[in-house]
Amino acid sequence: MNFTDRLIAKVKEKKSHVCVGLDPRLDRIPDKIREEAIKKYGETKEAVVDAFLTFNQGIIDAVKDDVAIIKPQMAFYEKYGYQGIKAFEKTVAYAKKQGLLVITDAKRNDIGSTAKAYADSYLGSSSKSDSLTVTPYLGSDGIKPFITHCQANDKGVFILVKTSNPSAGELQDLELKDGDRVYEKLARLVEDWGMDSIGDKGYSSVGAVIGATYPQEARKLRKIMKHNYFLVPGYGAQGGGAKDVVPCFNQDGLGAVVNSSRGIIFAYQQEDCSNDYQQAAKKAVLDMKEDINTALQEVNKLTWE
Numbered sequence: 001m002n003f004t005d006r007l008i009a010k011v012k013e014k015k016s017h018v019c020v021g022l023d024p025r026l027d028r029i030p031d032k033i034r035e036e037a038i039k040k041y042g043e044t045k046e047a048v049v050d051a052f053l054t055f056n057q058g059i060i061d062a063v064k065d066d067v068a069i070i071k072p073q074m075a076f077y078e079k080y081g082y083q084g085i086k087a088f089e090k091t092v093a094y095a096k097k098q099g100l101l102v103i104t105d106a107k108r109n110d111i112g113s114t115a116k117a118y119a120d121s122y123l124g125s126s127s128k129s130d131s132l133t134v135t136p137y138l139g140s141d142g143i144k145p146f147i148t149h150c151q152a153n154d155k156g157v158f159i160l161v162k163t164s165n166p167s168a169g170e171l172q173d174l175e176l177k178d179g180d181r182v183y184e185k186l187a188r189l190v191e192d193w194g195m196d197s198i199g200d201k202g203y204s205s206v207g208a209v210i211g212a213t214y215p216q217e218a219r220k221l222r223k224i225m226k227h228n229y230f231l232v233p234g235y236g237a238q239g240g241g242a243k244d245v246v247p248c249f250n251q252d253g254l255g256a257v258v259n260s261s262r263g264i265i266f267a268y269q270q271e272d273c274s275n276d277y278q279q280a281a282k283k284a285v286l287d288m289k290e291d292i293n294t295a296l297q298e299v300n301k302l303t304w305e
């Protein structure tokens with residue numbers, strides 16, 4: 001079993017393609033959690049970290065029955081120095097204890113020898129996280145150390161191919177001499193890089209990040225990367241909807257996990273939502289799960305066999 005085999009087993013168990021992004025922002029955490037942390041630690045970084053951890057554990061408890069995987073984004077933790085990293089690590093450990101898989105969203109890469117150090121820390125045998133987001137700008141020698149670790153330690157990577165942001169096209173859409181766009185060239189490389197790590201279900205442990213905001217491109221990319229699992233951010237807060245993510249799935253009803261961060265964890269701040277952040281997050285996940293499953297069913301791509 002490789003990483004994607006484990007992911008697929010969880011997706012089927014939960015009947016859900018949803019990934020919840022744990023991207024905490026202090027000013028959006030419920031007052032009660034923030035105030036209690038300040039009472040314990042004063043206005044310090046320790047208080048921030050305590051609040052993040054309490055909040056994340058509450059979200060995990062609320063959503064764990066309906067998601068296979070969570071994705072903490074490292075930027076929100078790094079911001080608070082080593083205390084933030086501690087909150088990140090404790091969040092990952094808690095998610096694992098609750099039976100969830102974890103994508104560390106840290107978008108790492110460098111020259112080969114330095115990439116190996118990143119791979120050691122995020123995908124080493126002692127890392128609790130199951131997978132990592134990786135940027136491809138340095139080419140294959142910066143990617144290989146991550147792939148080696150995936151094979152040795154049963155981990156996964158998601159390589160940025162077509163990102164969800166508005167200016168993604170400035171580089172990714174440039175046309176090359178052979179007529180491919182940069183993102184298509186990247187997709188061919190990702191397919192190649194994954195060929196030695198294909199699991200029992202036909203998917204490689206080398207995945208790709210494809211934004212929910214670019215469904216036309218996703219359709220082309222699904223054809224190029226037949227064996228790669230997609231991480232699809234951009235649903236919800238960035239405007240992507242269920243119909244937009246359908247092209248990311250294969251006919252076997254698999255092939256993508258769809259991330260939403262703000263739309264789930266801060267659902268309690270939306271109008272007509274419960275003030276209870278856990279209840280609101282649970283409802284948001286159930287709605288998203290149903291929304292995606294219905295869209296897949298409409299095109300005969302929903303199957304749990």
Ligand SMILES: O=C(O)c1cc(=O)[nH]c(=O)n1[C@@H]1O[C@H](COP(=O)(O)O)[C@@H](O)[C@H]1O
Nearest residue numbers: 021073133163164211233237238260261262
């Ligand atoms: O790698 C990612 O997860 C990622 C890639 C991308 O193209 N776009 C993108 O939004 N993300 C991440 O996905 C999350 C999206 O958050 P929301 O917009 O709040 O749902 C953030 O953690 C982003 O850093």
